[in-house]
C-alpha cells in the first residue's frame with residue numbers, strides 16, 4: 001500500500017519536479033526510509049558512490065556521462081554513456097565535449113577505458129576523445145585506444161578519416177608525449193564499419209555483441225547501437241529523427257536510450273534560435289518529445305531513457321513524452337546511473353567529488369622507447385636558466401634518495417647542474 005502511494009506520489013511529483021525523472025513500475029524502486037538513530041548507516045537514497053559496488057555477472061551498469069547539447073555549459077556535458085558489464089568489460093558509447101570530466105569523476109583506472117563506440121562524428125558525440133586520449137595516457141593507460149565508428153558516403157566523411165585527422169591535429173602532443181612517456185598509449189586502432197549495415201555485428205568479444213543500425217540525422221553516416229549481454233538487449237541510440245530501423249531492432253529492448261529534443265518554442269525563446277531553424281532542429285534533424293514517446297510506445301522497452309535536452313527543459317519534455325507514452329522512463333541527467341538485470345532496472349544518481357581523477361590500475365605502462373628523435377633542439381635546451389633549475393636541487397635530491405633514482409639522475413647531463421657535493 002505504502003509503495004503504491006509512493007509511486008503515485010513520485011509520478012505526481014515528477015510533473016512539477018523535473019529534477020527527478022524516474023517514473024513508475026518496478027524500475028526505479030523505492031529507496032529511502034527512516035534513519036534509525038544518530039550513529040547508524042543511512043538507508044539507500046538513490047545514491048551510487050563510484051567504486052563501491054561490484055556488479056553481478058549478469059548485470060550491466062549504465063552511467064550517463066553527458067546528456068546535453070553541443071553548446072557547452074559547466075553543468076551538463078555533451079552525449080556520452082558508459083556501459084559497465086558484470087564480466088568487467090567497459091564500453092563507452094559516444095564521448096561528447098565535456099564528458100571526460102564526468103567519466104573521470106567515476107575514478108576508474110585508465111587501463112579499463114579503452115573502447116569507444118561513436119554513433120556519428122558531430123563534436124558533441126566524440127570531441128572529448130582528446131581528453132581521454134591524452135588524459136588517460138598521462139594517467140597510466142598502458143595500451144592504445146580502440147574506436148568503432150561508421151563509414152560515410154565518401155571516405156572523408158568516415159570515422160577512419162576523422163581519427164587520422166585527429167592524430168594529425170594532435171601530432172605535437174603525440175610526439176612530445178611519446179618521447180617523454182611512452183608511445184603505445186597514443187595510438188588509436190580504428191574499426192570502421194558500413195553505416196548502412198542493418199543489425200550487423202560490429203563487435204563480438206567477451207560475451208558482448210554490438211550491432212549497428214542506420215540512423216537519420218544531418219547526413220549519411222550516423223548509426224545507433226544494439227548491445228547484447230547476458231540474454232539482455234540494450235540500445236544506445238545516437239542522434240536520429242524517428243526511423244524504421246530503430247523501431248524494428250530496438251523492439252522489446254530491456255533498456256533503450258534514444259535522444260529527445262526540447263520543443264521548438266524552447267529553442268526559439270530560450271536558445272535564441274531563429275524560429276524557422278528551431279522547428280526543424282527539434283523535429284526534422286532530431287526527435288521531439290511526442291515522437292520519442294511514439295517510438296517507445298511502439299517498441300515497448302522494459303525501460304526507456306531520453307537524453308540530449310537541457311535540464312531546464314526536462315519538465316516540458318516529460319509532459320510532451322507523456323502525451324504519447326506511459327511506460328517506464330528516465331529523462332537522463334549527467335551522472336544518472338542505471339543497474340540493469342533481467343529482474344529490473346534501478347535508477348540512481350552518482351555522487352562523486354569534483355576533484356576526483358582516475359586511480360591507477362594494476363598494469364604498468366611500457367618504458368620510453370629507445371632511439372626516438374628528441375622533439376627539443378639544442379637551441380631551446382641552451383636557454384635553460386641555471387639558477388632556476390638548481391633552485392630545485394634539495395627537493396630533487398630527496399626524491400632521488402627516496403626512490404633510489406641516483407643512477408638515473410637526468411640533471412647530470414645538464415651543463416647547468418651544480419651538485420652540492
Ligand SMILES: [Zn+2]
Nearest residue numbers: 120122217239
Ligand atoms: Zn548530431
Ligand SMILES: [Zn+2]
Nearest residue numbers: 079122124239
Ligand atoms: Zn548530438
